[in-house]
Amino acid sequence: MSDLPDEPQNYTVLVVEDDPHTAELLAYTLSSAGFQVFTAASGPDALKKLEIVMVDLIVSDVMMPEMDGFKMREKIVQDTVLRDIPFVFLTAKGTSEDQIRGLSSGADEYVTKPFDPQVLIARIHAVLRRRENFSRVARLDTLTGLLNRTTLEREVQRELARIKRYPADGSLVFLDIDGFKQVNDTFGHAAGDRALLQLASALTKDIRSVDIVGRYGGEEFVLYFPETPEPVGIRIVERMMAMFRNLSKDELNGPLTFSAGLAEAPRDGVDFAGLVEKADQAMYTAKRRGKAQVVPWRPDLADTTLPAL
Ligand SMILES: [Mg+2]
Known part of the structure; x- marks a missing residue:
């Protein structure tokens, strides 16, 4: 059962990636799949953008100068408004420790580079479906269907x-x-x-x-x-x-x-x-x-x- 709407462009994604080529590949892959894509080149840049745009998903690198992806995730988790946004790590840091650290920070997925763009999209769809099922129940007032x-x-x-x-x-x-x-x-x-x-x-x-x-x-x-x-x-x-x-x-x-x-x-x-x-x-x-x-x-x-x- 798919709960994704027919128009996936309703979903917005923030890509946090310091490497311009990877950022470009991700933006291309995601927009081809129908997502509206914003990009940020660093953790601080991403946090600034999140104050002004409302996104449905964050895909983030780990190794970045200034503030790594784990540090940025910590900041997001401390923010009551941002912490529930679905979050996917996409990184070359693939050791067991890294993956455990990423997932225990509350990230929904941990995908390692190099990645298959189609598999990444499939994983993102799976994350959004799970969240949608969960959030529909958790977000709405049961009688009126309005926000709770x-x-x-x-x-x-x-x-x-x-x-x-x-x-x-x-x-x-x-x-x-x-x-x-x-x-x-x-x-x-x-x-x-x-x-x-x-x-x-x-x-x-x-x-x-x-x-x-x-x-x-x-x-x-x-x-x-x-x-x-x-x-x-x-x-x-x-x-x-x-x-x-x-x-x-x-x-x-x-x-x-x-x-x-x-x-x-x-x-x-x-x-x-x-x-x-x-x-x-x-x-x-x-x-x-x-x-x-x-x-x-x-x-x-x-x-x-x-x-x-
Ligand atoms: Mg990097």
Whole structure:
């Protein structure tokens, strides 16, 4: 059973190789197999590139000046965002000790040079299939198919790390279905689950591939829209609200709504927890103001002492 998509060019690979001829051969082999290829000539160069491009796989040499492949692997393992990227060593260092060292660092494969390009591609496909099977289960919320909380946090953090280097406005949204407890109490948990699925469709129908949508907890969802300033973020969320009303209108007692709060990065912060806290606070203000609306975070919201509805 293959889980690789029909379009392998969806996969991006970073090749880390100091020898220009080998790098060229690898780039040629991988792009012929349909991968999108980035190259780095050293460990530090690779780590710099990984801060700005999101890759699906890393193929790395071991013997390189400045920082060898094992050292670079150590750095990657210390980074919560990078450590789960599938990793293949491709090296002339072929002793048992080398292979054991490579594999025990968490690398998925250890291929020795000289290598057969077709065998390398087959091994890479096998790595991606294993990871895909594993990650589909581990990354997604089982009911809604959206990102689960752990993955959501990781992906938003990756975006936030990117805007620290290349400033751009992003919108983080915290939203919560209005009257969800009542739906469950009145119509049962199956109806509650259907409402969650309808919301999941409303949140994903019109988004771009770069947008991040995840289930944060029970009936709470967090979204992150890169390159999206507050006013645009608000319009997107209002459109999602209209769609949610429409999808849920024929069931239960009429259309369902949600309340949402929005924080803008980097203006309101660049750390996940801080932005979620602010967007959550703005979401509570939306509840107090009568629900079914999106409220942007402002410093004075913290002074509000009215009880939440
Ligand atoms: Mg080398």
